Amino acid sequence: METKMPMVLDVISENIIKHGSPLALKGSEVSSWAKELDLPAKGDVLFYTGGEYQMLPFIDSLVKTITHLDQGSKVFSMMMGARNILNKTGFSPEKMYASVLAKDKDRYNSVCFKAAKVLKELGYEFCYSGNEELYSGALLYELGYLQDMEDYVKRVVEVIKKSGAKTIVCLSPHAAEVFKFVYPKMVEGFDFEIRTYVDLVWERRDKLAKLQSAESVVIHDSCRLARELGIHQELRDILVSIGADVKEAPMNREWTSCCGGPIKILFPELSHVIGERRVTELKESGSAHILTSCPYCLSALEAGRAKGDSAVVEDLIEFLYRGVKA
Amino acid sequence: MTVDLRKDFVNYAKSLNAASEDKNIRTAISRAVTSYRNTVTETLERFPHTPALAEEVQEIKRQSMANLDNLLETAMASVERNKGKAFYAKDHQAALDIALGIIGKGKTVVKGKSMLGEELHLREYLEDNGNEVWETDLGEFILQLRKERPMHILSPSIHVPREQVAEVFTKFFGKVVPPDIAEEVKVVKEFLREKYFTADVGISGANVVAADTGAMVIIENEGNVRLATGAPPVHIVMVGVEKLVPTFQEAMKVAEVTWRYAQYGVPGYVNIVSGPSKTGDIEKVTTYGAHGPKEFYVIFVDNGRNEMAHEEKFSQALHCLRCGGCMYECPVFQVTAGHFGHTYMGGIGAIWTAFVSGGMEKAAPLVYSCLRCGRCVERCPMSINVPAMIGELRERVIYGKLEG
Numbered sequence A: 001m002e003t004k005m006p007m008v009l010d011v012i013s014e015n016i017i018k019h020g021s022p023l024a025l026k027g028s029e030v031s032s033w034a035k036e037l038d039l040p041a042k043g044d045v046l047f048y049t050g051g052e053y054q055m056l057p058f059i060d061s062l063v064k065t066i067t068h069l070d071q072g073s074k075v076f077s078m079m080m081g082a083r084n085i086l087n088k089t090g091f092s093p094e095k096m097y098a099s100v101l102a103k104d105k106d107r108y109n110s111v112c113f114k115a116a117k118v119l120k121e122l123g124y125e126f127c128y129s130g131n132e133e134l135y136s137g138a139l140l141y142e143l144g145y146l147q148d149m150e151d152y153v154k155r156v157v158e159v160i161k162k163s164g165a166k167t168i169v170c171l172s173p174h175a176a177e178v179f180k181f182v183y184p185k186m187v188e189g190f191d192f193e194i195r196t197y198v199d200l201v202w203e204r205r206d207k208l209a210k211l212q213s214a215e216s217v218v219i220h221d222s223c224r225l226a227r228e229l230g231i232h233q234e235l236r237d238i239l240v241s242i243g244a245d246v247k248e249a250p251m252n253r254e255w256t257s258c259c260g261g262p263i264k265i266l267f268p269e270l271s272h273v274i275g276e277r278r279v280t281e282l283k284e285s286g287s288a289h290i291l292t293s294c295p296y297c298l299s300a301l302e303a304g305r306a307k308g309d310s311a312v313v314e315d316l317i318e319f320l321y322r323g324v325k326a
Numbered sequence B: 001m002t003v004d005l006r007k008d009f010v011n012y013a014k015s016l017n018a019a020s021e022d023k024n025i026r027t028a029i030s031r032a033v034t035s036y037r038n039t040v041t042e043t044l045e046r047f048p049h050t051p052a053l054a055e056e057v058q059e060i061k062r063q064s065m066a067n068l069d070n071l072l073e074t075a076m077a078s079v080e081r082n083k084g085k086a087f088y089a090k091d092h093q094a095a096l097d098i099a100l101g102i103i104g105k106g107k108t109v110v111k112g113k114s115m116l117g118e119e120l121h122l123r124e125y126l127e128d129n130g131n132e133v134w135e136t137d138l139g140e141f142i143l144q145l146r147k148e149r150p151m152h153i154l155s156p157s158i159h160v161p162r163e164q165v166a167e168v169f170t171k172f173f174g175k176v177v178p179p180d181i182a183e184e185v186k187v188v189k190e191f192l193r194e195k196y197f198t199a200d201v202g203i204s205g206a207n208v209v210a211a212d213t214g215a216m217v218i219i220e221n222e223g224n225v226r227l228a229t230g231a232p233p234v235h236i237v238m239v240g241v242e243k244l245v246p247t248f249q250e251a252m253k254v255a256e257v258t259w260r261y262a263q264y265g266v267p268g269y270v271n272i273v274s275g276p277s278k279t280g281d282i283e284k285v286t287t288y289g290a291h292g293p294k295e296f297y298v299i300f301v302d303n304g305r306n307e308m309a310h311e312e313k314f315s316q317a318l319h320c321l322r323c324g325g326c327m328y329e330c331p332v333f334q335v336t337a338g339h340f341g342h343t344y345m346g347g348i349g350a351i352w353t354a355f356v357s358g359g360m361e362k363a364a365p366l367v368y369s370c371l372r373c374g375r376c377v378e379r380c381p382m383s384i385n386v387p388a389m390i391g392e393l394r395e396r397v398i399y400g401k402l403e404g
């Protein structure tokens, strides 16, 4: 029996399969952050972004557009890419993408740049697949498109193999999760060492620049990082080693409260409520400077901050980069 | 054939949004969550052997589910040996038919709280067939009057504050009931007291069933189950087959873990019922129906459970003790309560919905509103991997394998 699912699922899965990005972003857009860095295409360690931070500013507007269409009518056939859908309905993708604030685009695009800079500063050498890099397919796994994923991952692996790397460093815990637990089941001989950005920084945390003054911060543990990958103490070690005053939220580490991000594409309002509640919970720690280490947490918590709220939400990458610059 | 689920998603999203704006739900659940976390921490400190016992129970459950057919046979024989009558109901309709066959028409029935009862819409069915049925659990009683469904498996009327209880009681009892909890409890006690002793039938569920002895273990705090199963001349137990374990000793272990994580700490009452009431006090002649029920029936309900037990990826869901802990830790449930559910609630409820109560079509939207954040697994005394099962169900939904 065939099922007709909410259109946003069709759009996202099709985009991944056809364009290698949940939002059909072009390779050149996704890799633009790396222009000045001249990273090699080959090396032992592959720096992997999966385009996840880069697409954050576009998610909200896509969701808004599609939720609106989903409720409106049934004239749209299934299986159309975001660009198609938007064309047919009179929205132009360029318009939708253009409606995203430039400052958001710049901010999220530069996260990858900052991550690369921090790692370089710590003495790591790595390569990057640039235009060719493909999204890991984590959302195919998340949303139930496992059969499609089996085909898709082959293409991802091809690109990864081209780099000649043995180790993959993931910025997003979601990518790390699927590389670690899902790929080995789907791809024979997928024996890459999977590391996270946090791991690498942790190993050389002594080399990080110290903070000028002891800022107080609170960590939002990402579910995937804390529960699936068991990484939570590392975040604290890193921050303590640079002299931050780490406050703890009532629910943290393996008991962390989800940011609400995972249901954003289907239940945006509810997702928002959950994000707001998590921000409130984090602030109970006594610090309103929230640090996380996952693109979706970053975006969901940022959205969950009430208008005019004094809380600051940053990715660990952004926070550490300030030390690099100084 | 194509099943279009888009409308269902839209409607479901609306109901979740409405629930998340409901102040009563918010306040009630935040209070409940805090109190749950505190009681469990405190009781685990007091009874530190509990986590190890829970691990033992996981193994008991695993073996029981692998051995379900045998256990059922043994349990039915035990019930019969105890002079009760045992039935097996393959599905929902069979369960209702058997119950109605025993009860008949024009009877008064008092009922203890049971999720299986909700699954079967038991009260409604018996009422439609000309019986008067009373929920005796206070929360369920409130919902019966409000014509609503439970919002939590253990605290069904968690979302109704005392003012609203007073309102519905005042209307029902035809006299002013103040918004005072003690007063509210009292009027119900007086009303139901009379029902227990005039009822023809008492119905209960069971938290655990020991196959070797045919012992039904029922945990409670209010004392309503004690009365509902003790006073009427007929007692019917309706229980899902997943509650079976091999021995009485094991049943006690399951019971202890259940009440500890179900926030009872130490429960007010643990009822163990294995057969009709009897006496041999006069000339050693066994006579049934001494003080308690003369007739004792057990209906073992399958309704999809056996199929689940045979699915490698889902049989673990049958280990659920219905302690409710996962729901308190679920960020979606915390703001929407039972709206994230269909009879069974939360992530584990979505799994149960797919197999037991509603089917895949009803389950699909629930399955997609799970965050797969995994905190429920941390809490669950049975370490049930709900996120993995949710992933599996999503795959089935996407590729149109809707038959569960």
Ligand code: SF4
Binding pocket: B261, B319, B320, B321, B322, B323, B324, B325, B326, B327, B348, B376, B379, B380, B381, B382, B383, B384
């Ligand atoms: S799934 Fe686990 S935590 Fe949830 S009700 Fe069942 S036993 Fe309790």
